[in-house]
Amino acid sequence: MRDSFVRRWAVSAALMVAASCLASHAAAEDTPTCPADGKLKVFVLAGQSNMVGFGQVFGEPGTMEWYVRKYPDKYGHLVDESGKPRVRNDVWVVNISYPDKPKMGWLTVGFGASEEHIGPEYGFGWAVGDYFEDPVLIIKCAWGGRSLYHNFRPPSSADYPTPQKDGDMGFQYYETIRQYREITGNLKKYFPDYDGRGFELVGFGWHQGWNDRINAQAVDAYESNLVHLINDLRRDLGVADLPFVIANTGMGGWDIPPTASYKQRVEKLMEVQLAVADPEKHPEFAGTVAGVETRDFQRSTDESPSRQEYHWNRNWETYYLIGRAMGQAMIGLLEK
Template identity: 50%
Template sequence: MTGLKTRLAMMVALLTVFTASLKTFADSPAEQPAQGPLKVFILAGQSNMVGAGVVPLDPNRNDGRGSLEAMVKDPKMAARTKHLVATDGHWAVRDDVWIWYFDRKGKLTTGYGSRDTMIGPEFGFGHTVGEALNEQVLLIKIAWGGKSLAVDFRPPSSGGEVGPYYTQLMQHVREVLGDIQSHFPQYDGRGYELAGFGWHQGWNDRINQAHNDAYEENMSNFIRDVRKELKAPELPFVIAETGMSGHEEKHPRALSLMRAQAAVAERDEFQGNVAFVGTKDFYRPKDQSPSGQAYHWNNNAETYYLIGDAMGAAMLDLMQDADE
C-alpha cells in the first residue's frame, strides 16, 4: 500500500512538472508572439472607392459576366480567389479584418460597396492585408460619389477654401478612432497604429482642365496635410490610377490626370512612402462585364477586386520598406 502511495505521489509530481513545462512553452514569445496593436488603414476617394462591382451572377446582366460570383468560378482565377469563399460555399467573413463604412460596419465580407450587392476596392485590399498581417486589421472607408480633389477634398495647403469633404474625412477618422470599442465591441483596448492610406479618385478632376492641371500639386498637398493632421509623418500612401477604359483611353485630360497621379509617387520626398498603382490592366470591356458604365469600370467585380488587391500588395511593400 505504501509503495502504491509513493508511486501515485511521484506521478502527481511528474504531472505538475509536465504541466508547468507546457505553460512555459505556450507562453514563450518565440512560439506564441503577442499580437501587436490594431492596424488601421484609411480608404478614401469618390465613387470608384465607394465601389460598383456586382457580386451576384445575374443572367439578366450579360449572362453574369464580370460578377464576383463568376470570377471565383473561373478556373483561371480559382487558385487566386479560393480564400474569398468559405467551406460552406458562402462568401468568407474575415474575423481578422473589421470595416467601418458610415452606417455599415462589421467583419469584412461582400456588400460594402455602393449597395449590399456590390464591392469596392476594400474587398480585395482587406483580404490581401488580412492574409499577410498577424495583427487585427481595421479598414475605415470614407468615400462619396462625384467628388473632386480640387474643390471637395481640397487640402488646406492648396490655399483657398478647405474642401468640405476633406474636413468630413478627418472628422470621421477621429470619431472612429476616438471610440473604437463602441463600433467594434470585440476590440480589447490593445491600442492602434495608423498603418496606411489608400486613395482611388480622379474622375471629377479629369473632366475639368484647371482641376486636371493642379492635380499633382493638390495630391501632394493632400498627402502632407493628412499626415500632419493625423500626426503620422511617414504614413504610407497608395494612389490607385483612375484608369477607366484601360489602355484604349485616348482623351488628353484623362491621360494627363493619370500622369499626374503617377508623378506624385515619383517625387523625391515621397520615395519609399508613397506608391502608385497602375489599374489600366484591370479594365474589362463591356462584353465581359455587367454593364457598359465605363466611369464605374463597367460594374466589373473582377476589376474592383484586382484594384483592391494591388493596392493592398503595394501597401504591404511600403510597410516592409518602412520596417527595414
C-alpha cells in the same frame, strides 16, 4: 445574400476549397507576414464613387459569382465549402461616410455601394489581413461625385473658410479627418471586439479622380493638389511619414481611342497621379508613397455586367484587383 449564390456554386464547392488550400499554401510561402505586437492596425481608404465600390457580386458576366465559377483556382479561396463568400474575422470595416447609412462588420462582400457590391476595401482587406497577425481596421471615407479640386481640397492648397456642409470646398477633406478621429476615439463603439490594447494608423489608400478628369483646370492642378493632400493628411492625422498608396483613375484602360476628345486630358491625370509616387519626380516621398497602375485591370463590356465606364463597367474582378494591388503596394512600403 441570394440563395442562388449558394445553389449555383454548391456542385463546384469542393473544387473551390481544394484550390483555395493550394493557393493559401503558395501564398504562405511567398507572402511576408508581420508578427503581432498587440496593436490594432488601422488603415483609411478614401475617394469618390470608385472607392465606394460598384463591383457586382451576383449575375453574369463579370461578377464575383461568375469569376469564382469560371476561375476557381484563382478565386475559390474567397468562398467557403457551401459556396458563400467567406467572412474574415481578422479585418473589420467601418464606413460612416453617410450618417444615415452606417456600415460596419467583418470583411466580406457588401461593403461597396450596396450589399451586392464590393469596393477596393475587399481586395485590400484580404491582402493586409494576410500580412498582419494583428487584427486590422479599415475606415472607408468615400462619397460619389467628389473632386480633389473642390470637395477634397486640402487646406494648404487654397485659402478657403472652414467648410460647414457637403458641397463646400474642402468638406470631404475635413470629414475624412473628423470620421477618423470619431472612430478611433470611440473604438469600442465602432469595433466591439476591440481589446483596448491600443491602435496604430498604418497607412492611407486613395482611389479618386473621375470628377477631376472631366475638368481641364482640375487636371492641371491635380499633381500639386495631391502633394498638398498627402502632406496635410500626414499633419492632421499625426503621422509624419504615413505610408500612402495612390491607385490612378485608369477607367478606359490603355485603349482610349486616339480620336476621343478627352484622351489627352484623362491620360494626363492618370500620369500625374503616378508621378506623385515617382521618387525621381517627388524625392520627398521616396519610400513612403506608392502608385498603382489600374489600366491593366480594365475589363471589356462583353465580360462585364454594365457599360458604366465611370464605374469600371461594374466589373467585380477590376475592383478586387485594384484593392489587392493597393494592399500589396502598401505592404511593399511597410517592408522597406
